[in-house]
Amino acid sequence: MFLKPLAFAALLFSLGASQSHLAPVIDLSYELYQGYYDDKYDIHAYKGIRYAAPPVGKLRWQLPQPPNQNRTRIIPAIGYAPQCPQTLNSPGPHKPGPSGSEDCLFVNVYTPANKTKLPVMVWIHGGGYGQANGGFDPSPQIHTNGNTYIIVTIQYRLGAFGFLSSADLGRSGVPNVGIHDMYFSLQWVQEYIHLFGGDPEQVTIAGESAGGGGAMLLGMAYGGFDNTALFKGIIAASPFLPSQWEYDSAMPTEYYYRFAEKVGCLTDGLKVNESVFECLVSADTIDLQTASDYVSTGAPYGQWAFVPVTDGKLIQGKPTDHLLGGGMLNGMRILSASNLNDGPDFTPQNITNEDGFRRFVTTIYPLLSETNITNILKLYAIPDNASDILVNSDGLRSPYSTTNSGWAHGWQQAATNLYAETSFTCPSYWLSDAYANKRGGKSWxxxxxxxPGQHGLDLYPLLQPIDIPDTSMDEVFRAAFQRIWGNFVVNGDPTLSEEQIIAADKGNIAAAGSGAWPQWEAEQGYNWMLNVNMTGGIPTTTEFIIGGVPINVTSYLPSSDGSIPPLVANFEVAEGxxxxxxxxxxxxxxxxLGPWINE
Incomplete structure (x- = not known):
């Protein structure tokens, strides 16, 4: 029996939504959902839609399964579903569970009202494959782009729940179930998005950090044999690439048994004839959440213990091999990106000399040989005459980010820049190369x-309204930035139209225009990219706390008397x-060095 309309309206009112703001009921064949109408953005929002059965009990560390059928009521889709259990990175602090619910495989859909056959962007959240959720509202971005596409935000299993791995797990379970969840959500989009006004043939997947890394791995999924069956475009902002071990190799196996020991599933805690894996499957969720966080916060500084692995099926190889080795790819086009200073949050802030730099590099990449380290130092060593000022590089002239930034200088900056390049920036370059090389592929x-350009800064101008007060990124910048993403989703090309450039009443965004921003070519000297910046103003220092250490960061603000002009958008084409x-x-x-950092 369905929930009667008056009863449903009363429930909505009790939760803050009026009857006049109801969205149409969506019949997904297994459940029925009714969202609400957001009159500020002219969007129908559907929050907390189940796309897979609860991955609990015997479904732990197994492939996601279709939801059970329950058509006895209309489910109010007006609030976010629980987030997946959270797992922090090292050095913590460790926070015992619970921090979410294992029953967390839900999507949220934001669709312009009364439109059909719209392109779709599926947003994969970041968080190191251990943190965060899909509970955020991207309606401002849709609105900035004239309500021309739908955004779906997804959730997937995190930490040990999503990325526990070992030979033992592989015998009875499935590695990389968090990536399988992402893949399953894309299959859900193919089957159901037309009911929300979407076109399943015009899907772009997008994400930042681990979300961008997940998008990268989906581009490689099943050896690239899906081609365009699930999506045509990828947006990968600072795609996170930690060491990607073989699923049964030493490092994931060590974390597997640390996890099992913390849960109490090693020999002393096993029942008669019970395996370690069977014990974990039957364990209490709070014990599992606590163990996942405990093990991960003991990983090397800035790292998560539970991350994607090479499993030989879904993920058949390392990105360094697949992307640069001519492997087949899913999708036809990519918009990849990184930030000015992606590394400080993940780098210990006590590196003062070459020895400290060496210790840092060998800690995060323990398989490197002395010859490897020598080759690394040839490109990352700090010259004797390096400046000790805190200043952000302009990318074109000394001091460069290899030696100086607004966060650090000297060997500290060398380590910070190395981490940024290995984990975020170079993967974005490799993605650009791979899709530029694909027959018929396109790459920007x-x-x-x-x-200050830190990791995650790009989320603010992407997801917030363009007209909020902000001294560092003005309305012109925010509108242009959101339209670059929107144009890629809708047109398959991120460049701004002449009308979009003319609409900017200040600053210089013309370099993002059609005919001005070239596609990336997979040949050094032709790696064209767009440098997206705000320039002008006077230096202003702000203190941030990174890893418990105070860091002074310089940004630029207008002078109060107007003698120095305010910051304005300044976009330029550069060679990457x-x-x-x-x-x-x-x-x-x-x-x-891929074989030495990912085996």
Whole structure:
């Protein structure tokens, strides 16, 4: 029996939504959902829609399964579903569970009202494959782009729930179930998005950090044999690439048994004839959540213990091999990106000399040989005459990000920049190369350089309204930035139209225009990218706390008397391989070192 309309309206009213703001009922065949109408953005929002059965009990560490059928009521889709259990990175602090619910495989759909056959962007949230959720509202971005596409935000299993791995798990379970959840959500979009006004043949997947990394792995999924069956475009902002071990190799196996020990599933805690895996499957969820966080916060500084692995099926190889080795790819086009200073949050802030730099590199990449370290130092060593000022590089002239930033200088900056390049920037370059090389493929690249340029800064201008007060990124910048993403989703090309450029009443965004921003070509000297920045103003220092250490960061603000002009948007085309004193050479080094950092 369905929930009567008056009863449903009363429930909505009790939760803050009026009857006049109801959205149409969506019949998904297994359940029925009714969202609400957001009159500010002219969007129908459907929150907390189940796309898979609860992955609990015997479904732990198994492929996601279709939801059970329950058509006895209309489910109010007006509030976010629980987030998946959270797992922090090292050094913590460790926070015992619970921090979410294992029953967390839900999507949220934001669709312009009364439209059909719209392109779709599926947003995969970041968080190191251990944190965050899909509970955020991207309606401002849709509205900025004239309500021309739908956004679906997804949730997937995190931490040990999504990325526990070992030979033991592989015998009875499935590695990489978090990536399988992403894949399953894309299959859900193919089957059901037309009911929300979407076109399943016009899907772009997008994400930042681990969300961008997940999008990268989906581009490689099943050896690229899906081609365009699930999506045509990828947006990968600072795609996170941690060491990607073989699923049964030493490191994931060590974390597997640390996890099992913390849960109480090693020999002393096992029942008669019970395996370690069977014990974990039957364990209490709070014990599992606590163990996942406990093990991960003991990983090397800035790292998560539970991350994607090479499983030989879904993920058949390392990105350095697949992307640069001519492997087949899913999708036809990519917009990839990184930030000016992606590394400080993940780098210990106590590196003062070459020895400290070496210890840091060998801690995060323990398989490197002394010859490897020598080759790394040839490109990352700090010269004797390096400046000790805190200043952000402009990418074109000294001091470069290899030695100086607004966050650090010297060997500290060398380590911070190395981490940024190996984990975020070079993967974005490799993605650009791979899709530029694909027959019929297209590739664009940009860097967000607005100070302080830290990891995740690009989420603010993407997801917030363009007209909020902000001294560092004005309305012109925000509108242009959101339209770059929107144009890629709708047109398959991120460049701005002449009308969009003319609409900017200040600043210089013309370099993002059609005919001005070239596609990336997979040949050094032709790696064209867009440098997205705000320039002008006077230096202003703000203190941030990174890893418990105070760091002074310089940004630029207008003078109060108007004598120095305010910050304005300033977009420029640059060549990526020569950027930052030869970033292309350093990314090639890391591509060559792939076997030593990912086995």
């Amino acid at each position: 690249h940009y860097q967000l350089s607005v100070p 391989s020569s950027w930052e004193d030869g970033r292309g050479k350093r990314c090639q080094l890391w591509a060559d």
